[in-house]
Amino acid sequence: MDDRIREHAAILVDWSARVDPGDNVVVSVADGAHDLAVAVAEVLGERDANLVATYDAAELTRAYLRARSDDSNDSDDSDADSTPPAFDADPAYELALLEKADVYLRLDAGHNTAATADVPGPTRQAYRRSRTAIREARMDTDWVSTVHPTRSLAQQAGMAFEAYQDFVYDAVLRDWESLADEMAQLKTILDAGSEVHIETGETDLWLSIEGRTAVNSAASVAYDSHNLPSGEVFTAPADAEGTVLFDIPMTVDGTRLQDVRFTFEDGDVVDFAAEQGEAVIAEILDTDAGARRLGELGIGMNRGIDRVTDRILFDEKMAETVHLAVGRAYDACLPDGETGNESAVHTDLLTDMSENSRLAVDDETIQRNGRFRWEEGFATDST
Amino acid sequence: MDDRIREHAAILVDWSARVDPGDNVVVSVADGAHDLAVAVAEVLGERDANLVATYDAAELTRAYLRARSDDSNDSDDSDADSTPPAFDADPAYELALLEKADVYLRLDAGHNTAATADVPGPTRQAYRRSRTAIREARMDTDWVSTVHPTRSLAQQAGMAFEAYQDFVYDAVLRDWESLADEMAQLKTILDAGSEVHIETGETDLWLSIEGRTAVNSAASVAYDSHNLPSGEVFTAPADAEGTVLFDIPMTVDGTRLQDVRFTFEDGDVVDFAAEQGEAVIAEILDTDAGARRLGELGIGMNRGIDRVTDRILFDEKMAETVHLAVGRAYDACLPDGETGNESAVHTDLLTDMSENSRLAVDDETIQRNGRFRWEEGFATDST
Numbered sequence: 001m002d003d004r005i006r007e008h009a010a011i012l013v014d015w016s017a018r019v020d021p022g023d024n025v026v027v028s029v030a031d032g033a034h035d036l037a038v039a040v041a042e043v044l045g046e047r048d049a050n051l052v053a054t055y056d057a058a059e060l061t062r063a064y065l066r067a068r069s070d071d072s073n074d075s076d077d078s079d080a081d082s083t084p085p086a087f088d089a090d091p092a093y094e095l096a097l098l099e100k101a102d103v104y105l106r107l108d109a110g111h112n113t114a115a116t117a118d119v120p121g122p123t124r125q126a127y128r129r130s131r132t133a134i135r136e137a138r139m140d141t142d143w144v145s146t147v148h149p150t151r152s153l154a155q156q157a158g159m160a161f162e163a164y165q166d167f168v169y170d171a172v173l174r175d176w177e178s179l180a181d182e183m184a185q186l187k188t189i190l191d192a193g194s195e196v197h198i199e200t201g202e203t204d205l206w207l208s209i210e211g212r213t214a215v216n217s218a219a220s221v222a223y224d225s226h227n228l229p230s231g232e233v234f235t236a237p238a239d240a241e242g243t244v245l246f247d248i249p250m251t252v253d254g255t256r257l258q259d260v261r262f263t264f265e266d267g268d269v270v271d272f273a274a275e276q277g278e279a280v281i282a283e284i285l286d287t288d289a290g291a292r293r294l295g296e297l298g299i300g301m302n303r304g305i306d307r308v309t310d311r312i313l314f315d316e317k318m319a320e321t322v323h324l325a326v327g328r329a330y331d332a333c334l335p336d337g338e339t340g341n342e343s344a345v346h347t348d349l350l351t352d353m354s355e356n357s358r359l360a361v362d363d364e365t366i367q368r369n370g371r372f373r374w375e376e377g378f379a380t381d382s383t
Numbered sequence: 384m385d386d387r388i389r390e391h392a393a394i395l396v397d398w399s400a401r402v403d404p405g406d407n408v409v410v411s412v413a414d415g416a417h418d419l420a421v422a423v424a425e426v427l428g429e430r431d432a433n434l435v436a437t438y439d440a441a442e443l444t445r446a447y448l449r450a451r452s453d454d455s456n457d458s459d460d461s462d463a464d465s466t467p468p469a470f471d472a473d474p475a476y477e478l479a480l481l482e483k484a485d486v487y488l489r490l491d492a493g494h495n496t497a498a499t500a501d502v503p504g505p506t507r508q509a510y511r512r513s514r515t516a517i518r519e520a521r522m523d524t525d526w527v528s529t530v531h532p533t534r535s536l537a538q539q540a541g542m543a544f545e546a547y548q549d550f551v552y553d554a555v556l557r558d559w560e561s562l563a564d565e566m567a568q569l570k571t572i573l574d575a576g577s578e579v580h581i582e583t584g585e586t587d588l589w590l591s592i593e594g595r596t597a598v599n600s601a602a603s604v605a606y607d608s609h610n611l612p613s614g615e616v617f618t619a620p621a622d623a624e625g626t627v628l629f630d631i632p633m634t635v636d637g638t639r640l641q642d643v644r645f646t647f648e649d650g651d652v653v654d655f656a657a658e659q660g661e662a663v664i665a666e667i668l669d670t671d672a673g674a675r676r677l678g679e680l681g682i683g684m685n686r687g688i689d690r691v692t693d694r695i696l697f698d699e700k701m702a703e704t705v706h707l708a709v710g711r712a713y714d715a716c717l718p719d720g721e722t723g724n725e726s727a728v729h730t731d732l733l734t735d736m737s738e739n740s741r742l743a744v745d746d747e748t749i750q751r752n753g754r755f756r757w758e759e760g761f762a763t764d765s766t
Contacts, residue, residue, distance in 0.1 A: 024476040041443040045450025050474040055438035060424040067428025091433040093407040096479035
């Protein structure tokens with residue numbers, strides 16, 4: 001086994017999830033994540049934790065959801081008129097597994113990123129909605145998502161497999177404490193701020209962040225951060241006004257999205273368009289009321305991730321980008337007792353900030369053309 | 384996908400497990416069982432059942448158990464002096480998953496039948512003992528074990544892969560109702576009988592079955608039968624006296640067993656030996672008090688299985704064989720309220736009855752040289 005797989009497993013268990021002896025750990029294994037799962041099982045054994053592995057292969061999900069669908073021979077996702085199946089709400093056995101779990105480690109992988117592309121949209125939405133309590137229980141654990149490199153993901157990134165493996169391990173096997181120190185500066189500014197203004201190209205967006213708490217996402221539950229790799233600072237906007245163009249392409253639910261545009265009024269998406277994948281965007285926005293409001297503003301700060309690979313886990317951490325998610329807000333960003341935006345979805349979309357851009361908090365420029373004000377190359381305010 | 388995989392999945396879900404709409408189904412997926420898992424997911428979707436898939440790859444278990452072991456660098460299974468790790472008893476999350484499940488489908492497969500051969504014996508025993516309630520909860524569901532053919536299993540059987548696939552599907556895709564009718568004859572005899580006498584070669588064994596109920600194992604929970612394929616009639620002996628030679632070789636816990644001999648006195652194994660694998664036999668017998676007593680007498684009646692393939696699921700169903708298991712007895716064989724032999728283990732061992740043999744119930748010959756008395760070729764009592 002590649003030594004880097006063992007290092008990945010050790011960082012996941014120790015730095016990210018902070019697993020203690022006796023912890024009940026669920027390891028979700030995607031098809032193709034076998035080697036990382038074996039390495040994680042070994043580290044969990046060394047830490048005297050308990051282990052249950054679930055098999056979350058996309059092809060199983062696809063077969064199950066298509067069979068559940070009333071209209072399983074219809075692969076046209078845009079057919080919003082078909083009646084979705086009536087899924088049982090939060091089956092008790094799966095809910096109990098997660099409610100009694102301390103840690104949930106998602107090992108993503110897969111052999112085909114389009115494996116679920118022919119699941120009817122209404123079925124997918126209905127399935128999501130039926131699993132709200134399960135999702136909440138999972139998010140109440142010390143959960144961490146990571147990715148094991150496969151040829152399919154390399155293909156999605158347009159990279160050779162070995163080069164993609166190098167990319168993944170460069171992003172994962174980092175000095176996380178040092179990055180956490182750097183990101184703390186931005187967290188301080190956002191925590192004190194009331195309003196964020198993002199300008200670049202067609203984007204001109206105002207976000208209210210009054211009273212919200214930013215997360216210094218340093219790839220560890222100790223930082224309220226649940227992704228490995230990470231390297232972003234994010235918060236939960238309370239309100240949004242203006243327009244945004246997401247010019248970084250990505251794949252959601254097996255479908256390619258390109259140049260998605262949203263217009264916000266009073267926090268709601270009131271108009272949208274996309275060069276590609278508009279039907280998938282429409283499905284997501286129609287999931288529930290919260291799916292039309294923002295759950296997250298994230299600012300990428302990981303300069304170790306130097307290219308888009310069409311995998312949100314990596315792309316959203318890339319320096320010189322910002323991302324917004326429609327749907328569910330993370331509790332860590334909210335004042336105690338306050339519920340933020342609630343939704344069955346959380347879909348991130350990305351905007352390039354590397355050129356001709358300005359990110360301001362309460363009218364003070366924090367980043368210009370991708371450079372933060374504490375970085376070399378930051379252009380002083382001259383406009 | 385091979386149509387036979389879909390047929391296998393449909394028999395498993397419908398004939399064997401009798402899955403109803405809304406059932407909470409756990410599907411245990413071994414490494415290499417992906418295709419069958421996809422087919423099972425599809426059938427479960429069609430039946431409107433719920434699905435949780437667990438990943439039970441032997442390499443995960445091996446990595447976890449070796450890491451838990453105090454002595455994980457010691458691959459010598461015979462080192463009974465090493466202290467086994469202290470496993471948590473029945474972790475609550477896994478127990479809850481199974482207690483709230485209605486159906487448990489085990490899809491066995493694997494890429495290396497020796498994958499766990501270097502797990503220290505005391506660790507394996509301690510792990511088994513720590514999971515008694517989990518095992519009971521699993522056996523309280525409508526559980527069914529089946530096997531998806533892999534190249535590793537073909538190798539174990541000494542067969543080409545395609546020939547092995549044919550073997551498996553010939554055994555699985557059968558007319559189960561018709562076999563059930565045939566097996567009912569033997570069940571009637573065993574239910575009425577008090578004592579079984581098995582004679583062949585070095586074997587001369589007396590078993591008490593007074594008051595016990597035989598199971599007509601027709602590959603369906605409706606017959607208290609939990610294997611697919613099946614095709615045996617089995618009961619739970621209350622007592623045993625005499626000697627038995629298990630002359631059909633097999634692999635247990637990744638170790639080859641050959642010519643195992645047991646001597647019973649008052650139901651206990653008081654002496655044992657093996658040409659090969661004696662250390663593994665010793666470990667099994669030392670697991671707990673019940674591991675030295677019999678939990679099962681099974682009589683193979685499936686003439687569709689015409690060769691030994693070193694997989695207990697198939698071998699023990701083969702016509703012209705009998706098998707005995709040390710360890711746990713099945714509740715279905717016991718009078719209401721009576722507990723039979725209890726143990727953390729249930730290990731089957733096989734004896735060839737095809738030649739020079741006699742199986743009698745209460746001194747009446749039921750089978751001679753592999754032929755039952757209702758079959759053509761049965762030799763009348765002339766000795």
